[in-house]
Amino acid sequence: MKKAIQINLAGAIFHIDDNAYELLREYLNSVERKFSRDPGGAEIIQDLENRMSELFTEKLKPHREVISLQDVREVLEVLGAPSDMGADSHYRGEYRSDRRYRRMYRDAEDKPVGGVCSGLAYYFNIDPLLLRILFVIGLFVGFGFLLYLVLWIALPLAQTPEQQAEMRAGSMRF
Numbered sequence: 001m002k003k004a005i006q007i008n009l010a011g012a013i014f015h016i017d018d019n020a021y022e023l024l025r026e027y028l029n030s031v032e033r034k035f036s037r038d039p040g041g042a043e044i045i046q047d048l049e050n051r052m053s054e055l056f057t058e059k060l061k062p063h064r065e066v067i068s069l070q071d072v073r074e075v076l077e078v079l080g081a082p083s084d085m086g087a088d089s090h091y092r093g094e095y096r097s098d099r100r101y102r103r104m105y106r107d108a109e110d111k112p113v114g115g116v117c118s119g120l121a122y123y124f125n126i127d128p129l130l131l132r133i134l135f136v137i138g139l140f141v142g143f144g145f146l147l148y149l150v151l152w153i154a155l156p157l158a159q160t161p162e163q164q165a166e167m168r169a170g171s172m173r174f
Contacts, residue, residue: 002017002018002019003017003018004016004017004018004066005017005018005021007021007024009049009052009053009056010046010049010050010052010053011053012053012056012057014053014056014060014067015065015066015067016066016067016072017066017067017068017069019069020067020068020069020071020072023069023072023073023076024052024072024076027072027076027082028045028049030082031045031048031082032045033082034082038165039165039168039169040161040162040164040165040168043161044161047161048079051079052075052079055075055078055079056071056075059071059074059075102123102166102167102169103123103163103166103167103169104119104120104123104155104167105119105122105155105156105157105158105163105164105166105167106118106119106151106152106155106156106157106158107119107122107158107167108157108158108159108164109164110128112132113148113152114148114152115157115158116135116148116151116152116155117131117132117135119155119158119167120151122167122168123167135147135148
């Protein structure tokens with residue numbers, strides 16, 4: 001007879017055996033240590049927990065109720081080790097915390113028109129209002145509209161948490 005523990009993972013309740021719980025707890029603690037100091041670390045951890053919850057739900061359907069040690073090992077294999085998580089990896093819930101890459105994006109959250117000024121403001125660490133005023137002045141001088149249009153087309157929109165973290169890296173605006 002094995003002991004089962006009830007856990008809450010990303011808002012979902014799961015029953016997990018005690019050996020599996022210990023392995024999962026160690027994994028989540030190492031992820032938390034890795035990302036706790038990052039500006040978007042809490043969001044990264046939450047995304048990882050959400051993905052774990054989805055994978056565990058798939059494993060339990062349709063007739064099982066308890067997550068086993070083998071289930072945890074398989075899910076952790078899919079997600080990868082925290083030490084392997086980096087910005088250059090494709091989504092497996094992975095991010096790189098040891099190096100901060102700053103990239104220029106359009107800001108999806110602060111975009112009165114296209115997010116260009118806000119994205120540039122993050123990149124150059126200045127107030128977006130100043131850039132908006134400069135673009136309006138440039139509109140009357142003759143180059144503002146064309147420059148804004150080119151930047152709107154050329155700059156990608158920061159949609160994922162990883163892209164938003166790259167956009168905000170090193171910025172004092174949060």
